Amino acid sequence: MKNVTRRDFAATLGKGAAAVTILGASPLLGAPISAQNKKSLGVALVGLGSYSTHQLAPALEETQFCHLAGIVTGTKEKEAVWKRSYGLPDSSVYNYENFDDIANNDSVDIVYVVLPNSMHADFSIRAARAGKHVIVEKPMAMNVAECNAIMEACAASDVRLSVGYRMQSDPYTQQVKRFVRDKTYGEVQFINSDAAYISRGNPDQWRLNRALSGGGALMNMGVYSIQSSIYGAGENPISVSAQEFSTRPDYFKDTDETITAQFEFENGAVAHMMTSHNISGNRMKVHGSKGWFVLEPAHSYGPIGGHTSDGTVLKYPHKSQMALQMDDFAQHILAGAPNMAPGEMGKRDMIIVEAIYRSIREGGKRQQLDLAEMGLVRV
Amino acid sequence: MKNVTRRDFAATLGKGAAAVTILGASPLLGAPISAQNKKSLGVALVGLGSYSTHQLAPALEETQFCHLAGIVTGTKEKEAVWKRSYGLPDSSVYNYENFDDIANNDSVDIVYVVLPNSMHADFSIRAARAGKHVIVEKPMAMNVAECNAIMEACAASDVRLSVGYRMQSDPYTQQVKRFVRDKTYGEVQFINSDAAYISRGNPDQWRLNRALSGGGALMNMGVYSIQSSIYGAGENPISVSAQEFSTRPDYFKDTDETITAQFEFENGAVAHMMTSHNISGNRMKVHGSKGWFVLEPAHSYGPIGGHTSDGTVLKYPHKSQMALQMDDFAQHILAGAPNMAPGEMGKRDMIIVEAIYRSIREGGKRQQLDLAEMGLVRV
Numbered sequence: 001m002k003n004v005t006r007r008d009f010a011a012t013l014g015k016g017a018a019a020v021t022i023l024g025a026s027p028l029l030g031a032p033i034s035a036q037n038k039k040s041l042g043v044a045l046v047g048l049g050s051y052s053t054h055q056l057a058p059a060l061e062e063t064q065f066c067h068l069a070g071i072v073t074g075t076k077e078k079e080a081v082w083k084r085s086y087g088l089p090d091s092s093v094y095n096y097e098n099f100d101d102i103a104n105n106d107s108v109d110i111v112y113v114v115l116p117n118s119m120h121a122d123f124s125i126r127a128a129r130a131g132k133h134v135i136v137e138k139p140m141a142m143n144v145a146e147c148n149a150i151m152e153a154c155a156a157s158d159v160r161l162s163v164g165y166r167m168q169s170d171p172y173t174q175q176v177k178r179f180v181r182d183k184t185y186g187e188v189q190f191i192n193s194d195a196a197y198i199s200r201g202n203p204d205q206w207r208l209n210r211a212l213s214g215g216g217a218l219m220n221m222g223v224y225s226i227q228s229s230i231y232g233a234g235e236n237p238i239s240v241s242a243q244e245f246s247t248r249p250d251y252f253k254d255t256d257e258t259i260t261a262q263f264e265f266e267n268g269a270v271a272h273m274m275t276s277h278n279i280s281g282n283r284m285k286v287h288g289s290k291g292w293f294v295l296e297p298a299h300s301y302g303p304i305g306g307h308t309s310d311g312t313v314l315k316y317p318h319k320s321q322m323a324l325q326m327d328d329f330a331q332h333i334l335a336g337a338p339n340m341a342p343g344e345m346g347k348r349d350m351i352i353v354e355a356i357y358r359s360i361r362e363g364g365k366r367q368q369l370d371l372a373e374m375g376l377v378r379v
Numbered sequence: 380m381k382n383v384t385r386r387d388f389a390a391t392l393g394k395g396a397a398a399v400t401i402l403g404a405s406p407l408l409g410a411p412i413s414a415q416n417k418k419s420l421g422v423a424l425v426g427l428g429s430y431s432t433h434q435l436a437p438a439l440e441e442t443q444f445c446h447l448a449g450i451v452t453g454t455k456e457k458e459a460v461w462k463r464s465y466g467l468p469d470s471s472v473y474n475y476e477n478f479d480d481i482a483n484n485d486s487v488d489i490v491y492v493v494l495p496n497s498m499h500a501d502f503s504i505r506a507a508r509a510g511k512h513v514i515v516e517k518p519m520a521m522n523v524a525e526c527n528a529i530m531e532a533c534a535a536s537d538v539r540l541s542v543g544y545r546m547q548s549d550p551y552t553q554q555v556k557r558f559v560r561d562k563t564y565g566e567v568q569f570i571n572s573d574a575a576y577i578s579r580g581n582p583d584q585w586r587l588n589r590a591l592s593g594g595g596a597l598m599n600m601g602v603y604s605i606q607s608s609i610y611g612a613g614e615n616p617i618s619v620s621a622q623e624f625s626t627r628p629d630y631f632k633d634t635d636e637t638i639t640a641q642f643e644f645e646n647g648a649v650a651h652m653m654t655s656h657n658i659s660g661n662r663m664k665v666h667g668s669k670g671w672f673v674l675e676p677a678h679s680y681g682p683i684g685g686h687t688s689d690g691t692v693l694k695y696p697h698k699s700q701m702a703l704q705m706d707d708f709a710q711h712i713l714a715g716a717p718n719m720a721p722g723e724m725g726k727r728d729m730i731i732v733e734a735i736y737r738s739i740r741e742g743g744k745r746q747q748l749d750l751a752e753m754g755l756v757r758v
Contacts, residue, residue, distance in 0.1 A: 194571070194666075196569075198668070241622050245641075245643055248647075258569075260641050276568075278568065279569045280671070287658055287660055364745060365742045365744075366742065
C-alpha cells in the first residue's frame with residue numbers, strides 16, 4: 001500500500017479486498033474478474049516508439065507473469081503492423097482519443113506509459129482513473145508536482161504504480177546493493193557514475209525539445225546516474241551541486257548537453273555523476289574503505305559487466321531487463337512482492353533533477369535535499 | 380631557455396655559453412667545471428623524509444645520468460645513516476643553516492627540494508642563487524606568487540628548473556599523450572581522474588597543517604588529478620568549478636579532506652577530478668568519440684596499468700618513475716632535451732589550485748582560467 005496517502009487511507013480501508021474485484025468488473029465480459037486470480041497480467045503499451053517496438057514488446061515475449069494485451073498509438077499505420085505481429089484483436093487497439101475506453105477492457109491489467117515525458121502525467125493519471133495499474137517510463141514526469149498528481153491518482157483508484165527503472169530489476173544492480181548493504185568492500189566512500197551517449201540525427205527529436213522532454217541528458221540517461229549514485233551509496237543524498245557544459249548549442253538548442261553533479265551523503269560518501277547527449281559514458285564504480293567494485297557497462301540494456309578489486313568477475317545470465325522489470329511489477333500486483341521502483345522513487349529522483357537544474361541556475365551552488373524528511377528512504 | 384623572462388633575456392645573452400663555466404667554478408677544486416661536460420650530474424636532496432628515503436635515494440641508484448651527491452637535513456641523526464648508506468663525504472652534508480654553502484660544492488649540480496610545501500620557495504630560490512639547477516617537489520609552492528619568485532630566481536641565475544612531476548616521465552603517461560595527440564580513440568570528450576588515498580596516523584603531520592602544506596588533499600594528490608585531467612584533454616582548461624566535502628573535521632582540522640572539480644576545455648572536453656585524504660582512488664579514464672582508454676592505477680609509484688576499449692593492454696617494463704624523471708631533467712641540462720615539467724607547468728597548476736579554492740569559497744562558482752594568454756601551453 002505504498003501509494004496510499006494519509007488522506008486516502010480511510011477510504012481505502014473501507015473498500016477492502018472487494019475493491020480489487022470491482023476494479024476488474026467488465027460490462028463486456030459480464031463477469032467481474034480479479035487481477036489477483038490471474039496467472040499473467042495483460043500489459044497495454046501506450047506509445048509505440050523505438051523503446052516499445054525494440055525493447056518492451058520483445059521483452060513481453062520473455063516475461064513469465066505478463067503479456068502484451070493492448071496498444072495505444074497515434075499512428076494509424078502502426079496498428080496493423082502490431083496487430084499482425086502480436087495477434088492482437090481490434091478491441092485491444094486504442095488511440096489517444098479513445099484511450100479512456102481501456103477502462104472497459106479486462107484483458108488489460110497494466111498500462112505502460114512510454115510517451116514523451118510531457119505526456120507521462122496525463123496518461124498515467126488517465127490510466128489510473130481507468131482502473132489500471134501503471135508503469136510510467138523514466139523520468140516519471142516533467143516535475144515534482146506532476147509526480148504528486150500521478151501518485152494521488154493511483155492512490156485514489158487503488159492501483160499500483162511503478163516507474164520504468166529497468167536497472168532496479170537487473171541482477172547486477174541487486175549485487176551492487178548487496179555489496180553496499182553487507183559492506184563487502186567496506187564503508188562506501190566514493191561513487192563515480194556516468195550515463196551518457198552521443199545523440200545523433202534529427203535535432204528536433206522530442207528528447208531535444210524541452211517542451212516535450214523537460215530537459216536533455218539529465219532527463220534521459222541522467223536519472224540512471226542519479227539512481228546508481230544512490231544505490232552505490234546505499235542511502236539518499238543530503239545535498240547536490242551541479243554544472244552544465246555546452247559545446248554544440250546549434251544541435252542542443254534548448255536542452256542540456258552535458259551535466260556533472262556531485263552528491264553528498266550522510267554516511268560520508270561522495271558521488272560524482274556525469275550525463276551527456278554528446279559524450280559516451282556507461283559505468284558506475286564504488287570505492288569502499290576495503291576495496292572497490294565496478295559495473296561497466298552499467299546502464300545499458302545489457303549484458304551488464306562487473307568486476308571487483310579482489311578480482312571477482314560478476315557474471316549473471318543475461319535476461320531482458322524489461323522482462324525482469326515487468327515480471328517484478330506483476331509479482332508485486334499478484335503476490336505482494338516488493339515494488340522495485342515505486343512512485344516515491346521516481347518522485348525522489350525528480351526532486352533531485354529539480355535541485356540539479358536549480359544548482360546550475362545558481363552557478364553551481366550546493367542544494368540541500370530533505371529526502372529523509374519526506375520518507376523517501378527506498379534507495 | 381624556457382625559464383628566461385623577457386626582462387632577463389638581454390642579460391642572459393650577454394653571459395652566453397661562458398656562464399655555464401662560471402656557474403661551475405669552484406674555489407675548492409681550483410678549476411672551473413661545466414655540468415655540460417659531465418656524464419652524470421650530482422643531486423643533493425634537501426629534506427630526508429619518507430619520499431627522499433624510500434623513493435628518491437633508491438631511484439638515484441637506478442639513474443643513468445645522475446647520482447646522489449649531497450644531503451641537506453635538519454636532523455643530526457640522519458647524517459650518519461645517510462653518509463654510511465651512500466658513501467657520502469662530510470663535505471656533502473648540509474643542514475638548513477649552512478645550506479647556502481652548497482654554492483661551493485661542485486659535486487652538486489642539482490638541488491632537489493623535498494621539504495614541506497611552505498619551504499619550497501625559500502630553498503628553491505636559495506638553491507638557484509647558489510648556482511644549482513633546481514627540482515622542486517610538487518606542488519611547486521604555496522601559491523602563484525611563490526611560483527613566480529622561484530622562476531625569477533632561476534632565470535636570474537641561469538639555472539634550469541623542474542617540478543617533481545614524476546608522472547610526466549612515466550611511459551604510460553606518454554602513451555596517454557600520444558593517444559590524445561593522435562586521436563587514436565577519436566576526439567577527447569570526457570576525462571575522469573581520481574587521485575586519493577586514506578590519510579592515517581598523526582593528525583598533526585605537516586600535510587594536514589595548512590601553515591606548512593598550504594592545503595590538504597588538493598595540494599597533495601590533487602595536483603596529479605589536475606595534471607592527468609589536462610594531459611587527458613590535450614590542452615589547458617578554460618574554466619574550473621569545485622566542491623569540498625568534509626566528514627572528519629576532528630582529523631582534518633584545517634586542510635581539505637575531499638575535493639571534486641570540473642574542468643572545461645576549449646576543444647569541448649569536460650573533465651572531472653576527485654582528490655581526497657579520506658577516500659581511495661587512483662585512476663584516469665579518457666572517453667573519446669571512438670573509444671576510451673584508462674590508466675589504473677594511474678597516479679601511484681607503479682607499476683601503472685592501462686587498457687583500452689579495443690582490448691589493448693598497455694604494458695611497459697617497470698622503472699622507477701623518479702629515476703626516469705631525474706634522468707630526463709639531467710638530459711635537459713646536459714643535452715638540451717625537453718624539460719618534461721618546467722616551472723611554467725607547476726605555476727599553471729598552482730593557478731588552477733588557487734581557482735579551485737576560490738570556487739569552493741564562492742559556493743561552487745565557475746572560475747574562468749586565462750592560461751592560454753599566459754603562454755602556459757605545455758600540457
